[in-house]
Amino acid sequence: MKAGDVSIEYLKDSNMLFIGGLLVAIAVEHWNLHKRIALRVLLLVGVRPSLLMMGFMIVSAFLSMWISNTATTAMMLPIAHAVLQQLQVTEARAEERDFQTAAEDNLGFELESKEEITDEKKPDTKLQLENGVVQPQVTQESMQDSWRKAMEAKYDLLTKGMSLSVCYSASIGGTATLTGTTPNLILKGQMDKLFPENGGVINFASWFGFAFPNMVLMLAISWLWLQFMFLGFNLKKSFGCGLKSDRDKEAYAVMRGEYKKLGGMKFAEGAVLTIFILLVLLWFTREPGFIPGWATVLFNKDDAFVSDGTVAIFMSMLFFIIPSRLPTFGSYGFTEAGKMIKAPPALLNWQVVHERMPWNIILLLGGGFALASGSEISGLSKWLGESLAPLQKIPPFAISILLSLLVATFTECSSNTATTTLFLPILASMATAIQLHPLYVMLPCTIAASLAFMLPVATPPNAIAFSFGNLKVVDMVRAGFMLNIIGILCINLGINTWGYAMFNMGTFPQWANNTHSQP
Numbered sequence: 001m002k003a004g005d006v007s008i009e010y011l012k013d014s015n016m017l018f019i020g021g022l023l024v025a026i027a028v029e030h031w032n033l034h035k036r037i038a039l040r041v042l043l044l045v046g047v048r049p050s051l052l053m054m055g056f057m058i059v060s061a062f063l064s065m066w067i068s069n070t071a072t073t074a075m076m077l078p079i080a081h082a083v084l085q086q087l088q089v090t091e092a093r094a095e096e097r098d099f100q101t102a103a104e105d106n107l108g109f110e111l112e113s114k115e116e117i118t119d120e121k122k123p124d125t126k127l128q129l130e131n132g133v134v135q136p137q138v139t140q141e142s143m144q145d146s147w148r149k150a151m152e153a154k155y156d157l158l159t160k161g162m163s164l165s166v167c168y169s170a171s172i173g174g175t176a177t178l179t180g181t182t183p184n185l186i187l188k189g190q191m192d193k194l195f196p197e198n199g200g201v202i203n204f205a206s207w208f209g210f211a212f213p214n215m216v217l218m219l220a221i222s223w224l225w226l227q228f229m230f231l232g233f234n235l236k237k238s239f240g241c242g243l244k245s246d247r248d249k250e251a252y253a254v255m256r257g258e259y260k261k262l263g264g265m266k267f268a269e270g271a272v273l274t275i276f277i278l279l280v281l282l283w284f285t286r287e288p289g290f291i292p293g294w295a296t297v298l299f300n301k302d303d304a305f306v307s308d309g310t311v312a313i314f315m316s317m318l319f320f321i322i323p324s325r326l327p328t329f330g331s332y333g334f335t336e337a338g339k340m341i342k343a344p345p346a347l348l349n350w351q352v353v354h355e356r357m358p359w360n361i362i363l364l365l366g367g368g369f370a371l372a373s374g375s376e377i378s379g380l381s382k383w384l385g386e387s388l389a390p391l392q393k394i395p396p397f398a399i400s401i402l403l404s405l406l407v408a409t410f411t412e413c414s415s416n417t418a419t420t421t422l423f424l425p426i427l428a429s430m431a432t433a434i435q436l437h438p439l440y441v442m443l444p445c446t447i448a449a450s451l452a453f454m455l456p457v458a459t460p461p462n463a464i465a466f467s468f469g470n471l472k473v474v475d476m477v478r479a480g481f482m483l484n485i486i487g488i489l490c491i492n493l494g495i496n497t498w499g500y501a502m503f504n505m506g507t508f509p510q511w512a513n514n515t516h517s518q519p
Contacts (some may be wrong), residue, residue, distance in 0.1 A: 001374055009373050010366030013309045014189035018365060019357075020312020021179035024279060025067035026356045027272045027319045027348050032262065034063055034075055036269065039259040042079070047087065047252050049158060049231055053165050054223055056080055060166050061173030061219055065180045066276070068358075069170040073461035076166045077468045083255060084162060088155045095151070099144055160471055161230025164479050167465035168222055168453055172487075175447050176215035178207040178308065182365060183420040187446040189369055190424045194376065195438065197511040201503065202439075204283040204308050205293075210502055211447065214494040221486045229479055268324040268347055275322075279315040283308055319348040361417070368421030375425055385429020392434040397496055403427065403441055404448040404488045412458045416449040423449075431512070437505045438512050444491045451487040453480030 028034050038059045045055030056076060064072040174181035178188060188202045227233065286308065287293040287300075295306040325344035375381045391399050403423075411419040424442055431438040452458030454477050456466035465471065499505065 001377055005373070006370050009370040010363070012189055012366070012369055013192070013307050014185045014369075015309075015362055015365050017179060017188075017307070017309035017312050018182070018185050018362065020309060020316045021066075022068075022357060023316035023319060023348070023353065024276055024312070025071065026353055027316075028067055028276065029071060029075075029356070030348065030352055031266070031268045031272050031324075033269050033272055034067060034072075035079075036259075036262055036265070037063065038076060038079055039255060039262070042083070042255055043252070043259060047083065047255075050227060052083065053162060053227065053231070056162060057165050057169040057219060057223055060169040061176070061215065064170040064173035065177045066280075069174045069181060070460040070464065072170040072173070073167050073464045076170070077163060077464060079258075080162045080166055081159070081468065082258070084155065084159055088151070092148075092151065095147060156470060157230050160475055161226055163465040163468050163471060164230075164476070165223070165226050167461035168226070168480075168483060169219060170461045171450055171452065171459060172215055172218050172222065175218075175450050176208065176212045178202070178204045179312070181450055182361060182417045183446050183449045184211075186365065186368055186417065186420045187424060187442060189365075190372055190428065191438075191442070193369065193372065194425065194428045195511050198509075199511065200287060200304060200307075201511075203287050205287060206502065208284070210443070210494065210499050213498065214447070214490055217494075218487055218490045221490065222483055225482055225486065226479065267326045271322050271324075271347055272319075275315055275318055279311065282311045282315065286311060320346050320350075322347050364415075364417055368417060371421060372425045381425040381429045384426045385431075385433045388426070388430040389433045391430065396436055396440060397492065399436070400441055400444050400495060401488065401492050404444045404491060407445045407448040408451045408484050408488055411449045411452045412454050416452060416459065419449045420446055435508045437503065437508060439503050440495060440505050443499065443503075444488075444495050447491050448488060451484050453483045453487075455480075 041059045041062075042052075042055050045051050045058075060072050060076050063076070171181075175184070178184050184207060188207075191198055191202050282294075285293050286295045286306070299306045323344040324347050327344070372381075394402075407419060407423055410423075423445055427441045427445055428438050430436075431441050452462065456462050456471075456473065456476060462476065466476065495505070
């Protein structure tokens, strides 16, 4: 390929969409809006271990739909650990009070007994003491010691479970939106490149329609599995019935204290939230599929002038224009002394963006598109696709499951971005070679690339949880192996039910006949 052709691949429309999404994420983090959302939801959920785990998983999944999985995990884990520490401290205090009360009762009983005993009986008392019949102190200490050990073991297990639940739900949540994680955008970019006449089959609304129900299903089953592994399956004890105990109330008070520390909602937070909601609404209504969207009516009658990337960049541009404080009377212009009053800073400035923008990921995305283009023009993709042609003899659902397993295994030891970049062009060629709808294999494999649950090195959220939660590799492998299987089965259930109807998987589309994009 010529240098000019390669360079064009590095800032495609998908990359601009990614940059817009990251600018929104940076604004949300910069004004601490994510912490407010997290604590608010946890106050609604309560502090029972099962409900707490469910609360953390729902919040992590929701946040990672919009901000990066790594940022979500890094933000949620300290909150999770603070809450668990408080639960442990309050439980220890309550238990200490119980032991003291019991010890005082025993001591009173012992003193009464001593007064009644005559001198002749004293040797018997000594014997009783030696035989351990009346040994309140020793018994108390040994009981307290064994209780403390049991308590530590319980909270060690709970910490492991909570750390894993946060990092896993961040990875699962990222699959629900097109901008949630990089592989989703790679799929969109590769589809537009390999099948230029696909008519925008993958956009924000169509992706959400397929991936969101799948994410909810995966999250619910994952919660059940983590609940079973780390909390046992005593539903009555886990969910709790009746009134809250003192311990629950104290832990709840800590979360409320944290929330109060944030103070009232500032103008800047409100502005960021408004832009964020507007962006999501514009993405959904741009081209919903079942009715003509605003972009189709206003701009895209003849050609695709406005894409999801256009919306993302336009809305994120507002962060650099809208001030972070509401202008008040006399806050602009000059003072009586003739000194100029500085305007309040904008919601974002380039310094903040420059520090937090992961430029390496943007280059990695571009490099992936360039690599795909090279393998397509050189004929490598076609050759690999044709060499997989014997798969035609296998039923399509089995092909999808096998390839999802292959990708999920591969992504454990390489980045999900590299995995999707490598596999998608090959899968596209294979699908056209065996006359199968390209999305039938490309869509499950894209989501399977995010199922990196088994190793700490598989994805940054896993590494953060590993450094935080006293985890061993074997804990992650045990919990993650089952989650990988659950994930692959959920994805393949989705692609054969609502996904099958949504994308009309039963027919080989006309646009897939033209495999080569224009260089």
